[in-house]
Amino acid sequence: MxxxxxxxxxMKRCYCASNINMYGENHILLASEDPDVACNMYSGKDFEIKENVWTHPGGCMSIIPIPHKENEFLAVQEFYLKVSPSLAKIVWGKYDKETGWVIKDVLSMPYIHRFDIYDVGGTNYFIGATIATSKKEKNDWSVPGRIYIGKLPEDPSTGVELEILADGLFRNHGYWHGKENGKDVGYFGSDQGILKVTPPDTEGGEWKKEFILEGQIxxxxxxxxxxxxxxxxxxxxxxxxxxxxxxxxxxxxxxxxxxxxxxxxxxxxxxxxxxxxxxxxxxxxxxxxxxxxxxxxxxxxxxxxxxxxxxxxxxxxxxxxxxxxxxxxxxxxxxxxxxxxxxxx
Incomplete structure (x- = not known):
């Protein structure tokens, strides 16, 4: 090999690494957690094509392509662990060959660190994990984080109605998107261990939760x-x-x-x-x-x-x-x- x-x-404090497939080609996305450093997209066999996604603000933790949407993603912006109260939010990006990327706010979500989008019976659902719910300063971990879910609308800029799926997760930092029998499953890591989340087969069904490993993950x-x-x-x-x-x-x-x-x-x-x-x-x-x-x-x-x-x-x-x-x-x-x-x- x-x-x-x-x-x-x-790229100062380069933090987020992602990819989106558009027009039959992979496009690499890399973004900074710094407040004033750009997010860029690279494509072509030798990544010779560089396009700006946004210039400001930074604080990008994650970029996730929207399933069944070739040229759209959701992303975290303005996550700054040293800033209280948190400015973190979810934004929607949509690409057009003529105008490039257009970025719109979706919802304010303090301390949102990891999120994903699951296909639930053909409907896209947002699932997001906050590292904490509130903080007095960077090293204050006295208030646990949560996991939220909500149906993602066709136009995400109209907002997402969220409900709490899990609470009491201190330092709710880790996340992995897995597959089980062809279905999306999520693994969330915190001081409480690994929480496995399985979405329902159909919209409106029950979301399953189970801790599968103890320890500070x-x-x-x-x-x-x-x-x-x-x-x-x-x-x-x-x-x-x-x-x-x-x-x-x-x-x-x-x-x-x-x-x-x-x-x-x-x-x-x-x-x-x-x-x-x-x-x-x-x-x-x-x-x-x-x-x-x-x-x-x-x-x-x-x-x-x-x-x-x-x-x-x-x-x-x-x-x-x-x-x-x-x-x-x-x-x-x-x-x-x-x-x-x-x-x-």
Missing amino acids: KIVKKHLDE GEIATADLDGDGVEEIMTIEPFHGNAIHIYKKEEDGYKKVWTYDNTIDFAHTLVGTTLCGKPSFVAGVRREEAEVFYVQYENGEYKATVIEKGVGPANLCVVHEEGRDLIVSANHTANEAAVYIVTGE
Whole structure:
């Protein structure tokens, strides 16, 4: 497997890594958490086409394409952990070839950190996780975060009516979008553990919730690395933690089977995916060696391989294209927007 890095831009405090498919082509999106740094889009085989998505404001945590809408997304803007009360909000982006991106506000949502859009019987539902509900200052974690759900209207700028799905989740930071029997499922990580959320089959049905792993969980990803038909769980522990583990499901619950043995600090991002068709976890650490690395199962054991040190990804996104995979990397420590191109040797 060959991995070649492509430097896209200098981007202060680059934080969000995403992708949207438009007009039959993948478009990479990278954005900053800084208040005054742009969000940009890159396309073309060598990412030679660069377009501005927005210039201000920043504070972007997540960008999620809207299902069944080729050229629309929702995004978080103005999430600044040091600012109280929170300015965080959800915005709607819509692209037109003539005018570019038009961005409109959807709803104010203090401390919204991660969100997604699920297809529930053909209807799009917004699901969002707040890292806390209120704060007096950055390090005040006395009020837990929540998970909200709401039907997404055809015109998101008309707003979303939300209801609380779960409460009492302190440091509600981690999130992974999984699939189970072809359906969307969500895994949310907090000091209370991993909460698995399963949407109903049809609009108006019951949303299911269950804690599947105890512990202070900062991030989650799932993938079936060992090929036994059951996905393993990779975690960062605790919040902004110094440990990365893999758990396997057994009859009496999940058992820890692997721990990353590098000294790490401020581990922040996990992805469960495939690289050149091989099941993999990809992970990023923001301090110490500030590495991006992948883990695969080889000869009966989990093996970690470092891709690059000194870059400190805040978030990663893996995109599959014909003949290559793309690891889109928001290299926060290096103040860099980058993509790693993965091909077979």
